[in-house]
Amino acid sequence: MSVSLSITATEGAARAGFLRTRKGDIRTPAFMPVGTAATVKAMYTDQVRSTGADILLGNTYHLMLRPGAERVAGLGGLHKFMNWPHPILTDSGGFQVMSLAQLRQMSEEGVAFQSHIDGSKHMLTPERSMEIQNLLGSDIVMVLDECTPHPASLDEARTSMELSMRWAERSKKHHETLADHGALFGIVQGSVYQDLRLKSVAALEAIGFDGYAVGGLAVGEGQEVMFRVLDETVPAMTEVAPRYLMGVGKPDDLVGAVARGIDMFDCVLPTRSGRTGQAFTRYGAINIRNARHADDPRPLDEACDCPASRDYSRAYLHHLVKANEILGSMLMTWHNLHYYQTLMSDMRDAIAEGRFADFQAQFAEDQARGDIAVR
């Protein structure tokens, strides 16, 4: 089963529309909350939906180790398991194997590793990654790739990218043999080198995928370099398929990447930050743990109509987070996801109405203003 992208409006390189999947439509540009271990941490799925999320991301690495892909399949698949009947994209597991697993051993075949949970031994190959994502019931499957570390020399980046392209081909070949398979996205690598990025785009398009991701960014290179890589890479990517910038990012990263033609994003930032007390607001991020919020009766963000903002004061959220109360993580995460989805919705509207340039300017001005403490 493939996906199909309908672009309904453009402004410069920015574009808005929707991606049709077997589980429903995804409004683009889209932000995918991360549901690592079959849960968007501290959130009920109906809340995630109510913030405006059309699709979640699931992590193959975590799910293959616990509870196990075969187990999830036996229980009816990931959608049923976690009570999310809408689209799910799964990553390939490659990124987390390199960042979380122990005793990794890379080869042409794949990567052998030990679980960070119980030390059990596993082998992740392009074929196995396709099988796992298929067992989970993923609607959008990602090829197995190597996320090139940063910094990488030109030679290192080339070697890594070329391995990823061979794995992309093996991924596609195996994916097509699987029953009821979802759509399959390729992943552009090549580090910060334009030549490699363009070769990677060409290699993937020669294989042919339902969508194309830009990987290997947001790994420490900084926003300026990331935007340069997008400026050099995105124009070479086909217009008719969705473009997904993996693991990005901060609100201003999203706005800048949408301006450069990206359609899809995922990031742990709104959920992870929520659990540590950082809230995203119209006037920039605030740390609710700061003592200046202890007596502040105002909501987190006066421009936000989510319950975490509407029904609770900063003083209460400050108290909950300082006291390590679970409800603090719940409310802060809810607010942050609401903020992110509202940002995406605002961008879609601005593109549709031909005022995305104005939106960008106002967004930058608001964020630069910063939060003003209560007098």
Place this chain on the structure above:
Amino acid sequence: MSVSLSITATEGAARAGFLRTRKGDIRTPAFMPVGTAATVKAMYTDQVRSTGADILLGNTYHLMLRPGAERVAGLGGLHKFMNWPHPILTDSGGFQVMSLAQLRQMSEEGVAFQSHIDGSKHMLTPERSMEIQNLLGSDIVMVLDECTPHPASLDEARTSMELSMRWAERSKKHHETLADHGALFGIVQGSVYQDLRLKSVAALEAIGFDGYAVGGLAVGEGQEVMFRVLDETVPAMTEVAPRYLMGVGKPDDLVGAVARGIDMFDCVLPTRSGRTGQAFTRYGAINIRNARHADDPRPLDEACDCPASRDYSRAYLHHLVKANEILGSMLMTWHNLHYYQTLMSDMRDAIAEGRFADFQAQFAEDQARGDIAVR
């Protein structure tokens, strides 16, 4: 502001009705979820309400230390602070000072202690406890007492009970001087000694309170002794005021105590157990961490219509709890509170319909059956 109890049905010593408070009616027998630090842990207040809770309990000890009673008052009181517009009962702080605080020093005046959070020094007296509960906006205030430890000799228990009675009198005297004060409940002490319990009942009724609690139970004496103390104490308590058994308990404790004429309960068990993986069901408690649940597609409790049971499998809850996911605590707590409130509702209905004896027998039979693993 007082409260008034209307008994609408009785069966033996068991009684059902409602308690009118300034913030609304409480159906009795009632279970009060514990909202220690201005939050019922891992629950949204609208969920707590939807399980059938008419009233919450707040802990004076925790709230006086963090965020502080004056701060809560400045932010509009505890109801507004935590977004719970319904009745709140606060304890006196005495029990937790003895179990949590450091460097305690008891005297006739009160108890001096250091905060377990930051080591700061505090003094809790009957007068200060009344002030704090008033600052919080409590609808039902508890007198400061000493929860007599178990076991206690007859002499120790008498000395402790008599101190609590002098504090009860000081509590009432000071409470009545405070503006907009809630109702005030006395607390019967006397350990396991009938003579002391009856003297305590008489002493409190001579002072005169809006309701009467039985304290100093569920502290290790066991259910048999607890029920004997209730059998010896409750008949001496006035019928026209509510009777509250503090800190109790397991489901079968609640059923046995309702049969002995108790109207109100509070306990951390459903919330605390929820966070550690214990679920209460029609057929007894189960530990969802047990490996036998790992592939079980059944709900937690087929007799329960709460979302945690209805929308999720035991396998999923097992996975969440094993992975220490916040959603595991959220769903398990929700289920347990739903179970507890449904139990109270079932008891109220059974008393109203004159079939409480049958209900007790069926409840005991179901609980004794135990959970049967999936085949």
